[in-house]
Amino acid sequence: MQVPVGFLSKLWSFVSFLPFFLLLLLLGSIKAVLIGPIAAAIIFLGNSAVIIGLWPAHFIWTYYCVLKAERIGLVLKILAAILLPLPLLLLPVLAISGSLLGGIGYGVFIPLMATFEAVGEGVADKLTHCFLDGTVSTTAGACTVVRDATDFCFHSYFSLMDELIRKLGDNETPLDIKLSYLPHSMLAVLIAVPFDVFMISGVALWKSPCMLLKGWQRLCEDLVGREGPFLETVCVPFAGLSIILWPLAVIGAVVASFLSSFFFGMRAGLIAYQEASLQMGLAYMVSAVALFDEYTNDMLYLREGSCFPRPKYRKTDRMNNETGQNNEVRNATSPLGEKKHHHKTMKALQRSKTFMEAIQRLRPIQIWDWLFRSCELNGRILLGEGLISAEDMEECIIKGKCKKLSIKLPAWCILQCLIRSAKHDSHADDVEVTNFNWPKDKVFDWMLGPLLVIKEQMKQLELTEDEELCLRRLIMTNNNDKPSDWDDCGFPSSDNIRRARLQAIIRRLQGIVVNLSWVPSFRRRFIDLVKALYLEAVEAGAIDGSRSVKRKIEADAASAPGSKFDDKDGEGSSKGAAAVGIDAV
Numbered sequence: 001m002q003v004p005v006g007f008l009s010k011l012w013s014f015v016s017f018l019p020f021f022l023l024l025l026l027l028g029s030i031k032a033v034l035i036g037p038i039a040a041a042i043i044f045l046g047n048s049a050v051i052i053g054l055w056p057a058h059f060i061w062t063y064y065c066v067l068k069a070e071r072i073g074l075v076l077k078i079l080a081a082i083l084l085p086l087p088l089l090l091l092p093v094l095a096i097s098g099s100l101l102g103g104i105g106y107g108v109f110i111p112l113m114a115t116f117e118a119v120g121e122g123v124a125d126k127l128t129h130c131f132l133d134g135t136v137s138t139t140a141g142a143c144t145v146v147r148d149a150t151d152f153c154f155h156s157y158f159s160l161m162d163e164l165i166r167k168l169g170d171n172e173t174p175l176d177i178k179l180s181y182l183p184h185s186m187l188a189v190l191i192a193v194p195f196d197v198f199m200i201s202g203v204a205l206w207k208s209p210c211m212l213l214k215g216w217q218r219l220c221e222d223l224v225g226r227e228g229p230f231l232e233t234v235c236v237p238f239a240g241l242s243i244i245l246w247p248l249a250v251i252g253a254v255v256a257s258f259l260s261s262f263f264f265g266m267r268a269g270l271i272a273y274q275e276a277s278l279q280m281g282l283a284y285m286v287s288a289v290a291l292f293d294e295y296t297n298d299m300l301y302l303r304e305g306s307c308f309p310r311p312k313y314r315k316t317d318r319m320n321n322e323t324g325q326n327n328e329v330r331n332a333t334s335p336l337g338e339k340k341h342h343h344k345t346m347k348a349l350q351r352s353k354t355f356m357e358a359i360q361r362l363r364p365i366q367i368w369d370w371l372f373r374s375c376e377l378n379g380r381i382l383l384g385e386g387l388i389s390a391e392d393m394e395e396c397i398i399k400g401k402c403k404k405l406s407i408k409l410p411a412w413c414i415l416q417c418l419i420r421s422a423k424h425d426s427h428a429d430d431v432e433v434t435n436f437n438w439p440k441d442k443v444f445d446w447m448l449g450p451l452l453v454i455k456e457q458m459k460q461l462e463l464t465e466d467e468e469l470c471l472r473r474l475i476m477t478n479n480n481d482k483p484s485d486w487d488d489c490g491f492p493s494s495d496n497i498r499r500a501r502l503q504a505i506i507r508r509l510q511g512i513v514v515n516l517s518w519v520p521s522f523r524r525r526f527i528d529l530v531k532a533l534y535l536e537a538v539e540a541g542a543i544d545g546s547r548s549v550k551r552k553i554e555a556d557a558a559s560a561p562g563s564k565f566d567d568k569d570g571e572g573s574s575k576g577a578a579a580v581g582i583d584a585v
Contacts, residue, residue, distance in 0.1 A: 028116065035135055035139065038107070039110070039138050041103070043103030043107075044096075046143075046145075046150075052092060052096075055092050058157060061158070063081070065165050066081070070167060072175055073177070074176065099149075103142070106138075110141060111134035111135065114133040114134025115133065148521050155523055159514070178273075181273045185281070188268045188271070191268075191282065192284075193262060196264045196285060196289065197261040197262060199261075200257055200289060201254075204253065204296070208250050210300055212250045216246055219243045261292075267288070275313070275315055280315065284313035289306075290306040293308050368521075371414075372526070374416075378416065382409070383537055383543075384542065387473060387476040387477065393405070393534045393537075394534070396530045406522075406523070409476075410513045412471075412472060414451065415475065418451065422458040423458075454509070457501070461498065471502065473489075480503050486503070534549065
């Protein structure tokens, strides 16, 4: 869709679009009223039953794991044993309340969005889709939400606890609290909390009128010119609603600032404890105000920096990330980094011309989809080479025991893309994951950050083709815990240091995949992927399929309408066969 030029063209575009928009809004609202309560009830009742049913097991097992864990020291165990009942009692209340609110939001917004998406570009028979889209799919999606919640409570939680009680390594030490550090830490909290609450709330209130006026100005300009969020039909109802509710958003921002100020103040106590210095804790108390002021200036496109002092609150530079300066800001201190930072800032200030251009920035769902497409492609190859057996897949499908396969296959996929990216400095799908464009999400920082480090390590190792082929077999068949695991494995290199470095990389990748497996949708999507690979192998005659396994797959497919072993957060596994995966790292 082209943006109209000139005042009369913009006015006519707005006037002609208004009746069309109101009809779609009315139809979407009717579907939301009819379908929303059903979807909300499924999510609320399903999640509540799972949470309440598993809560006694979670309560007992959490206490057991905390008291047994070697990585937690004695003092911290005693403190945890005293304080654990409160969060464990509040957790089901908060989870059930979140399920209710999330169910209502899902049941209302999904049918409404589906109605507007039905008239988008490339959709055939728009009239039929306007009435049907968002009805059955919303109900099926609500069931998927309950399934993901069940997987998280029943599998991800216990996997997380297994990691907690894992034995310490040779160079690891238990995490504990030093009692001598607590007095000045508590004193820092008592001083910092009221100070930060007063100062940060004051800064938020002072800038709230600017946020209100600038937001209204930008939204109204986009409304008249049909630009930004108003350009695509699917976004118009929410963008129009944002104009009306913008004052509530400003109030919410002020309230959020007030609530976050308590955490800033409490973090001053953590800094005082880490640095064993009351002075450092009070320095962070002052710096927190400057950090907040600088962040709000960036959000509102005001002057750079802050007028508040920003004293140093670390004795050393060992934890620069915690100062609020990420890799982009630190790189900006160099001439080359300054150019990159300036270029990125100018790009952020540019108004997006289309909705599709606006979402070209990497999102977590893109990387998530790339991982499963890569698992599908590499799963076919490994299955053909005999490195994935029919027994492994049948155990995953029938018994749900996918821990071995769901860790080793994604780990190999990630390692393969790192090897290829390090060797050729290339990437797939015209997208490259870097420090500057990956999702600005703390979880992805934790998971993707180490991958860039591993990529540089792979560059230094300069693997040969024979070593790459051998690694594929070693990841899928060996434990890779100690150097002796590679004895008599046929690895081309006899360099023990090189072997140890590769084993450390593999263990680190497997640890990253373990963390990824805790994400609610991981287990569902991986099992669906295994089902698709299994049926494909049976049809191709590569394996002799079990009748009981095929019956279970057919029953699962029949109970999941509109889903071919995958769901809407992927595009269907068959569509991703040609994709390489996350080769962009």
